[in-house]
Amino acid sequence: MMKQYLEVKAAHPQALLFFRLGDFYELFFDDAVKAAEVLQITLTSRAKGAERIPMCGVPYHAVRRHVAKLISVGEKVAICEQLTPAGKGIVRRDVVRIITPGMVLDDDVLEARENNFLAAVLPSDDAETPWGAALIDASTGEFIALQPGAPEVIADELGAVSPREVLVPEGSEPIVENLLRGFARRPALALLGADAFDLKRGKALLQTHLGVQTLEGFGLEGGGASLGAAGAALRYLKETQKSGGGHVDRISLQRRGGALVIDEATRANLELVKTLKDGQRSGSLLGVLDRTATSPGARKLARWLTAPLADAAAIGLRHDAVGELLERAALREGLLATLKEIADVERLCGRLSLASGGPRDLESLCRSLSAMPRLAQALGQLNSQLLKALIGPLMHVNLGELCGTLSRALVEEPPAVQADGGFIKKGYHAELDTLIDLSTSGKDYLLKLELRERERTGISSLKVRYNKVFGYYLEVTKANLAHVPREWIRKQTTANGERYVTEELKTYEEKVLTADEKRIALEQRLFEELRAVVVARAGQLRAAADAVATLDALVSFARVSSENGYVRPVIDDSQVLELEGGRHPVVEKALGGDSFIPNDVKVDREDAQVLIITGPNMAGKSTVMRQVAIAAVMAQAGCFVAAKKARIGLCDRVFTRVGASDNLARGQSTFMVEMTETANILHHATRKSLVVLDEIGRGTSTFDGLSIAWAVAEHLHDRIGARTLFATHYHELTDLAREKPRVKNCSIAVREQQGKVIFLRKLVSGAASRSYGIEVAKLAGLPPEVLARARELLKNLEAGEFDESGRPRLAKRATGTEKEKAAPAPVVDDSQLGLFSAPKKAAPSSAQQQVLAALESFSVDTSSPLEALNAINEWKRKLK
Numbered sequence: 092m093m094k095q096y097l098e099v100k101a102a103h104p105q106a107l108l109f110f111r112l113g114d115f116y117e118l119f120f121d122d123a124v125k126a127a128e129v130l131q132i133t134l135t136s137r138a139k140g141a142e143r144i145p146m147c148g149v150p151y152h153a154v155r156r157h158v159a160k161l162i163s164v165g166e167k168v169a170i171c172e173q174l175t176p177a178g179k180g181i182v183r184r185d186v187v188r189i190i191t192p193g194m195v196l197d198d199d200v201l202e203a204r205e206n207n208f209l210a211a212v213l214p215s216d217d218a219e220t221p222w223g224a225a226l227i228d229a230s231t232g233e234f235i236a237l238q239p240g241a242p243e244v245i246a247d248e249l250g251a252v253s254p255r256e257v258l259v260p261e262g263s264e265p266i267v268e269n270l271l272r273g274f275a276r277r278p279a280l281a282l283l284g285a286d287a288f289d290l291k292r293g294k295a296l297l298q299t300h301l302g303v304q305t306l307e308g309f310g311l312e313g314g315g316a317s318l319g320a321a322g323a324a325l326r327y328l329k330e331t332q333k334s335g336g337g338h339v340d341r342i343s344l345q346r347r348g349g350a351l352v353i354d355e356a357t358r359a360n361l362e363l364v365k366t367l368k369d370g371q372r373s374g375s376l377l378g379v380l381d382r383t384a385t386s387p388g389a390r391k392l393a394r395w396l397t398a399p400l401a402d403a404a405a406i407g408l409r410h411d412a413v414g415e416l417l418e419r420a421a422l423r424e425g426l427l428a429t430l431k432e433i434a435d436v437e438r439l440c441g442r443l444s445l446a447s448g449g450p451r452d453l454e455s456l457c458r459s460l461s462a463m464p465r466l467a468q469a470l471g472q473l474n475s476q477l478l479k480a481l482i483g484p485l486m487h488v489n490l491g492e493l494c495g496t497l498s499r500a501l502v503e504e505p506p507a508v509q510a511d512g513g514f515i516k517k518g519y520h521a522e523l524d525t526l527i528d529l530s531t532s533g534k535d536y537l538l539k540l541e542l543r544e545r546e547r548t549g550i551s552s553l554k555v556r557y558n559k560v561f562g563y564y565l566e567v568t569k570a571n572l573a574h575v576p577r578e579w580i581r582k583q584t585t586a587n588g589e590r591y592v593t594e595e596l597k598t599y600e601e602k603v604l605t606a607d608e609k610r611i612a613l614e615q616r617l618f619e620e621l622r623a624v625v626v627a628r629a630g631q632l633r634a635a636a637d638a639v640a641t642l643d644a645l646v647s648f649a650r651v652s653s654e655n656g657y658v659r660p661v662i663d664d665s666q667v668l669e670l671e672g673g674r675h676p677v678v679e680k681a682l683g684g685d686s687f688i689p690n691d692v693k694v695d696r697e698d699a700q701v702l703i704i705t706g707p708n709m710a711g712k713s714t715v716m717r718q719v720a721i722a723a724v725m726a727q728a729g730c731f732v733a734a735k736k737a738r739i740g741l742c743d744r745v746f747t748r749v750g751a752s753d754n755l756a757r758g759q760s761t762f763m764v765e766m767t768e769t770a771n772i773l774h775h776a777t778r779k780s781l782v783v784l785d786e787i788g789r790g791t792s793t794f795d796g797l798s799i800a801w802a803v804a805e806h807l808h809d810r811i812g813a814r815t816l817f818a819t820h821y822h823e824l825t826d827l828a829r830e831k832p833r834v835k836n837c838s839i840a841v842r843e844q845q846g847k848v849i850f851l852r853k854l855v856s857g858a859a860s861r862s863y864g865i866e867v868a869k870l871a872g873l874p875p876e877v878l879a880r881a882r883e884l885l886k887n888l889e890a891g892e893f894d895e896s897g898r899p900r901l902a903k904r905a906t907g908t909e910k911e912k913a914a915p916a917p918v919v920d921d922s923q924l925g926l927f928s929a930p931k932k933a934a935p936s937s938a939q940q941q942v943l944a945a946l947e948s949f950s951v952d953t954s955s956p957l958e959a960l961n962a963i964n965e966w967k968r969k970l971k
């Protein structure tokens with residue numbers, strides 16, 4: 092046995108080998124050590140000669156859970172089964188399937204509402220040659236070659252689908268790993284020999300697999316290096332699944348330019364599919380917009396959001412469909428009810444194609460198919476071109492036929508396991524019916540036989556029984572042994588009596604038992620036939636499943652648009668982005684009711700290309716900017732937008748960057764990350780892009796940060812021309828509006844009311860006044876002298892005045908440097924500070940002087956906010 096183990100293990104060095112021994116899967120050596128730790132199960136050992144080898148095991152019925160756990164930490168698992176029954180010579184064993192993070196089919200492991208992609212990446216040797224990449228989802232059969240491109244471009248596109256596992260040629264793992272570093276969910280890496288990525292071999296494999304002479308029919312011209320990657324991905328699928336992979340029956344080339352590009356950082360910052368804080372779906376945009384009824388619908392909608400369209404006509408088609416579904420509420424509800432009856436047909440087909448599906452998969456496929464004509468019928472009442480186009484795939488004749496076959500063949504509620512039969516309906520197959528009759532009529536027959544023999548022998552306690560060793564036998568207690576007829580054959584003596592068989596019993600047994608065996612074998616054969624029919628229809632099934640998913644996603648958009656009062660945006664080729672009464676769809680939901688305050692925002696090429704947005708902390712700067720970016724994403728994904736009126740000039744890319752110290756989710760983000768990301772924007776943004784910069788420059792010292800922010804804004808204005816929203820805490824940046832024609836200052840209004848700052852949440856023209864900290868102090872009741880001085884000190888600080896020893900010259904006064912000569916508080920000449928301008932005053936009182944002295948010596952750097960507040964309180968008391 093151990094020899095066999097070692098042979099199998101040698102063939103699968105990269106996977107943890109689950110070796111079937113009776114009712115357990117056992118792991119040995121390092122596999123056992125690793126698995127015991129991850130699974131928290133006991134590590135034991137087994138004697139082998141003089142030494143002991145580590146081992147652990149899991150019962151066969153719990154294997155799915157344990158495999159799921161190992162996959163979730165990025166391990167691979169090879170399942171080795173017994174291929175011949177135990178007890179008849181040496182048991183043959185071999186690996187029947189390898190489960191890897193990118194190659195799982197089990198519903199326990201798969202996230203129903205997410206695709207489970209494996210990516211294959213083929214890096215190039217030099218900077219000029221583009222990289223190739225391909226994606227394959229073994230559970231649904233989707234197979235995509237990406238247009239070859241620069242590494243960062245490939246990374247963005249992979250990031251959009253967040254693959255679980257990335258296949259790379261041996262030796263390239265460092266550069267690929269480096270490329271994937273920014274991914275929110277780091278995929279597992281899998282290695283394959285470089286020859287598996289060979290372009291010629293890849294093409295040949297694809298051609299044989301897809302059964303074509305040339306790949307041109309799939310539009311793969313220009314696939315280049317990506318075909319090598321696609322070949323490797325397909326090879327990996329076949330090798331791990333030990334199957335032909337028949338459901339992967341097409342491949343498409345995903346060309347660039349068709350989609351609105353959203354990079355990883357933007358997707359994260361806008362919380363498109365999960366929240367920044369805890370990575371949850373709920374609380375993200377997807378969480379609000381996804382009200383789909385089916386898992387394929389949910390996956391489709393998520394992909395629409397992460398890769399929206401960039402073509403006005405295509406977007407228009409989706410908007411038409413959403414609009415019509417929105418208006419026809421009753422019909423929409425009907426569609427939704429029918430959608431709920433439909434299972435995950437893509438994955439059902441995947442499982443059945445890879446020979447891991449069971450009778451229940453056939454049955455739920457059958458139920459799903461029978462619902463599709465009802466969808467088609469409802470769609471017939473609508474006019475939208477996109478919706479009408481779904482009718483064809485839903486009504487394909489082959490599917491009706493398949494549905495008929497399946498419903499004739501399968502019982503209503505088939506058993507979960509296929510091995511014991513019992514899932515084929517009576518009347519489907521004549522031979523099977525006879526066999527079923529034979530084995531089920533057995534009970535009647537036995538009862539009759541028992542009665543007959545009782546009467547004949549007069550043994551009233553006579554029983555027909557069955558066990559595995561003798562088959563059927565007659566049991567007679569000791570007291571009745573005298574009545575046993577001569578022709579009975581004694582088989583066994585027990586403590587209480589004797590066991591006999593008769594000729595009749597044996598003949599009967601032969602018939603019944605073989606009937607049972609034959610019945611089960613026949614059912615397996617019929618199952619395989621049905622499975623083959625399904626696999627042969629994989630193409631039509633997938634087209635139908637895709638139509639269901641599309642419809643589901645559109646219905647979901649219509650539902651949320653109707654419930655949340657979204658409006659159809661005007662989409663054009665202008666460079667305008669205008670929201671009237673725009674809202675943030677997620678914050679709005681979180682606040683509930685109508686407490687969210689809508690805002691009008693307009694960016695264009697005329698005089699408001701770059702909006703500099705100022706306002707105190709918590710005013711709502713980030714929210715208003717994000718809602719603009721989100722509106723663009725939603726609109727181009729085909730949804731209506733959270734506004735009263737919207738006009739969106741097509742965007743080619745959306746960028747969102749958040750200053751380092753504001754960027755909680757990415758952990759210890761450094762200034763370097765912030766600048767790398769900013770550089771990325773400046774390299775890739777175009778006039779058609781939308782750029783949202785949220786307090787960029789925070790990660791460094793004030794002057795550096797301000798200078799960088801200024802230069803970046805200038806570059807976006809002068810050179811790139813992208814629509815830009817720039818929130819900043821550098822008030823100086825508002826001066827840019829004076830110099831640049833298309834820079835406009837906005838701020839979020841606040842108001843003072845009864846000693847409190849009220850956040851009005853309204854975006855207004857013009858810059859905010861800068862000194863909100865001091866304003867808050869004023870609201871707290873600080874005397875004008877102190878405020879004036881504080882303002883002066885602030886100015887000194889901002890001017891960065893230092894004394895000879897390098898310490899801030901805090902004490903420096905506008906009218907003199909000596910404390911004793913302290914002059915009255917100065918008039919602040921900055922007109923923007925009008926709100927805070929201090930009145931001219933007479934010489935300070937001694938209390939005031941004391942306070943001023945204390946203020947001078949107060950160390951801002953080493954004090955906590957609480958200490959500062961206490962100090963202010965104390966000064967106030969003194970001044971009373």
Ligand SMILES: Nc1ncnc2c1ncn2[C@@H]1O[C@H](COP(=O)(O)OP(=O)(O)O)[C@@H](O)[C@H]1O
Binds near residue numbers: 678686708713
């Ligand atoms: N338009 C609005 N209506 C209602 N509440 C808002 C609005 N905008 C922002 N808020 C609330 O204010 C909080 C702070 O907003 P945020 O955009 O983070 O401010 P800032 O970026 O200016 O510091 C948000 O968490 C939200 O609860």
Ligand SMILES: [Mg+2]
Binds near residue numbers: 753
């Ligand atoms: Mg903010």
